[in-house]
Every structure is written in structure tokens, then in C-alpha cells.
Amino acid sequence: MIRLILTVSSFIYAVLQRYAPTNIVLGRIRQRRGLKWGIPAMLLAAPYIVLAHWCSSAIGDGAPGWFNLVVLLCVWNALKFIAIGPISVALLSRARYRERIEGREAATESKSLPIGNRSLVRGS
Template sequence: MLGFIVSGVARVVAALNRYLPSLRLIQRVVHRRDSHKWGVPAMLLAVPYFLLANGFKSILEEGGHSLLSVPLLWCLVMGIAFVALGPIGLFLLAKCRVQEVRARRKLSRVGAERRR
């Protein structure tokens, strides 16, 4: 039963990654070192998502079909994800830079010891 649920979730995530490029963008910013600097500009992508969510909300309030709540929820989730992406990207960038500085210092210490 658990394997069936995990398999279903994996298929849904794979389909969403294939057809919704925003998930791919989030994965690249969070999981790649050279993309951490794009976290704060990616926060700007939250604005269209929230505007679209506001449009869906107004349609629903005017008596639109209740199935429009699904894209409304999707827009809200993606907007919140992009808003959270900026600070996460900055934190990961700072963490990587600290690790790089430590590695450089270690290499310079080892080089200085070999020269003696």
C-alpha cells in the first residue's frame, strides 16, 4: 500500500515537473551552487502568481465554477514558494561561500607548511 502511494506521488511530481516549469526553476535555484544568486530575483515571479490567484478569487466570488479553486490554490502555493525562495537562496549562497573561504584557507595553510 505504501509503495503504491509513493509511486503515485512520484508520478504526479514527475508530471508537474514536465508541464510546469516553475518547479524546475525552484529545483535549480535551490539545488545548484551556480544558481543560488538567482533566489532574490526569482522572488519577483511571485507577483504574477499572486495576481493570477487574485483573478481566480474574484471569478470564484462572482459565482464561477468551484473547480477554479484548484488553480487558485496552485497559484498561491507557487507564489509562497517563490517568496520563500529568496531568503533560502541567500542562505545557501552564504553557506557555500563560507565553505569556499574555509577550503581556500586550508589550502593556503597546507601550502605554507610545505614551503617550510
């Protein structure tokens, strides 16, 4: 029984990672080229918060109970977009630090090579 539950939950996770729009956007932001968009992506939380507020007030006015699921989904997506801002800043600073270290190592390595071998390192 536990194996079945684990298999089904893994399948659902894989499908959501591949096809859910917010997961696609967050996946692209976590890549090196997209890290600069983490802070602006936090603004995408605002429509989700507005929609959650609208649905919760509609529930209070007598809307169907399944609107609670919409509220839950909107709040979850808003939290994901709010969290990606600081996470992307940390990942971007770590990536830039690594690139700086690699650049220093490459510069040191090219300086230590004999003059005849420098063209091989640069690719010329």
C-alpha cells in the same frame, strides 16, 4: 494498498520535479551558480498572486468551481517563490563560508610544501 499509494505518489513527485516549470526554476536556483538569483526570484510570486486574486474574484462573480484549483496552485507557487529568497541567502552564505575555509586550507597547504612541490599543487 499503502504500498500502491506510496508508489503512485513517488511517481507523481518525480514527474513534477522533472517537468513542472516552477520546480525546474527552483531546482536551478538551489544550485551553487543560481543561489544569487533567490531574491530576484521572489518577484516571480507577484504574477501568481495577481492571477490568484483574479481567479478568486471571478469565482465570486460566478465562474466555474474548478477555478478554486487554479487559485490553490497559484498560491502554492507564490509561497514557493517567496520562501526561496531567504533560503537561497542562507545557502549562499554557507557556500561562501565553506569556499573561504577551503581557500584558507589550500593556501596553508601550499605554504607548508617544499618549494619543489608547489608546482604540483598549482597544476603547473
